[in-house]
Amino acid sequence: MKTPGLSELEGVLAVARHRSFRAAATELGVSTSALSHAIAALEARIGVRLFNRTTRSVSLSEAGAQFVDSVAPALSTIRVAIEQAGTYRDTPAGTLRINTSTGAARQVMPLLLAYLRRYPEMKLDLVTEGRMIDIVVEGFDAGIRLAEIVPQDMIAVPFNRPQRFAVVGSPAYFAENPKPRTPDDLRAHRCIRMRMPSGRIYHWEFERRGQAISVDVQGMLTLDEPLLIMEAAREGFGLAYMTEWNVAADLEAGTLQRVLEDWTPAFDGLCLYYPGRRHIPAGLRALIEMIREGE
Missing domain, CATH: 3.40.190.10 (Periplasmic binding protein-like II)
Structure with a gap:
């Protein structure tokens, strides 16, 4: 029986990680059909099915799970050996x-x-x-x-x-609303809420002279993408809580104005x-x- 090549084994591990031939093929830089045919040929040679396939999902078979558990450490050792040999090159590759x-x-x-x-x-x-x-x-x-x-x-x-966070709003927003002087003042303001990847709504965090405050702000918009939050803030839909890096250009241009700066100390x-x-x-x-x- 022909011994599987490294590319075939890497393909098996990639499909096992992603539970998807398409995602694995993208990672490996090959076509989905080429990867599927390579693994099908490997399964035919060793005489067992490594993956259970349906039109909607891909999962490891019992034999496939055992195969991956055995192959993954060996491939890791081979990668390390190749990488160590590569350290003798003039430049990394x-x-x-x-x-x-x-x-x-x-x-x-x-x-x-x-x-x-x-x-x-x-x-x-x-x-x-x-x-x-x-x-x-x-x-x-x-x-x-x-x-x-x-x-x-x-x-x-x-x-x-x-890094530092910054609470910002548009000139139009502040023309109609007084600028907050303390984090507690935010409870009377429209704010653009941020949804974290976990689904949790982020509570804005502040600190000054050892006093820490967390505010569950309210508003008409809840978003999960910083660029969308800044766009909404520029349009006057409420205050936003962003990193300085994100809003630096807007602050310099005057399209956003900053408040509560003394409540946002630097952090790592x-x-x-x-x-x-x-x-x-x-x-x-x-x-x-x-x-x-x-x-």
Whole structure:
């Protein structure tokens, strides 16, 4: 029997992770039909069905689950061996997979593009989503998130850009409503509420001289995307609670005005984080060095 190749085994693991041939094919950079045929050929050679397929879902069979449990550690060892051999290259090469949020991605994109210019043999696969995931289980090399939500078992590399939140509203809104002087004043204002990826409505957080306040603001709009929140705020539909980075251009242009600035102290910003392991891929190590260059 012909021994399965690495690409076939990587295909099996990708389909197992995503429970989808289409999503797995996108990750691997191949067509869905090519991936499906490759795995079907593998199943025919070994004589067992690895996946149960319906028109709506894909799931591991009992044999497939055992196969994945056995193959995944071996493939991980092979990847590490290849990566270690690659450290002897003059420049890193390969693919670096990073998971992050949309807002974080917008902030660090200039650095990531500079990274690709410096290391043209590297490829970057950046996946953005609001929810936190297990980057090890999902097959990512690293993640980028706010320092306060990075899992404690990860190694974190700060970007050293402290963040602050800002409460903002349009000139038109403030022409009709007095500016709040304390967080409690927000209860009398229309605010644009933010829904978190978990579905929870975010309570606006404030602190001054050791006094911390959390306000469950009210308003006619509840949104889950920062760009939509800013658009609604510009149009006068209420106050918004955003990071300074998001609203900096609007504040400078005067399309949004800031209030309660003395209630929004700085906090630790974004971190690149990755699993604590002895070997760091050359491509990831190069990115870490670029982050530290900016310190």
